[in-house]
Amino acid sequence: MRFFFLLFLLFPLAELALLIRVGSAIGVLPTLGLLVLGGVIGVLLMRLAGFSTAWRARERIARGELPEREMLQGLVMVIGGGLIFLPGFLSDLLGLLVLFPPTRRMMLGLLQRKVELQVQRQRAFRQDFENNTPPHPQRPQRPDVIEGEWERRDK
Structure with missing residues (x-):
């Protein structure tokens, strides 16, 4: 938390x-x-990233895949375009690093590993919580299902 606070303060000073x-x-x-050229390029890159991500996602969905x-690649490309859109040369350099394919793949791999670790931690915590929590005496062990019949009445 302290790191991001210092980064939030030091980054604009370095840019200036x-x-x-x-x-x-x-x-x-x-x-x-x-600076204006960097802003225009950043906006174009964000639009291109959005369209290409939507197109690739649509193709995967059509094949029945998630x-x-x-989506992660599109998010990283939008972040890179946003960094280029920001006025300043340091943010442009960071944005270009994010958009450069080898560094983008490396960032995606790191991000994917962090997400997997977070999911494993949440799953372990939930299972530990479920194992240590006694069943509630008033709560039934089966799901709440109300059976009935209905009919539609249009006027």
Whole structure:
């Protein structure tokens, strides 16, 4: 938690320092032009990622498969496009690293392992909780099912 707080404070300061350095080296107008160009490229990449993710997910669903990999890949691409959309050169560099296929695959692998570990932890906690919780005396052991008949009456 402390790490993210420091990152939240230090990242804008690093961006600002880098913008000042680049602006003093190449001038104000070229720096602003690069920032606008980065914003346009970021928006286009986010749109492209959305369309391509939706297309690949639709193909997997048509084959009867779950599109979990495509959804994660689309999420990572949207994050990369959003980083490029943010004004600043440091966020552009991070966004390009996220969009670069080898680093994206590495990030997807790490993210997938973290999700699997989280699922295993939740499953273990739930099973431990169910094993240690005595059954409630008023709660029936079978599901609550109310049987009945109905008919539709339209006016």
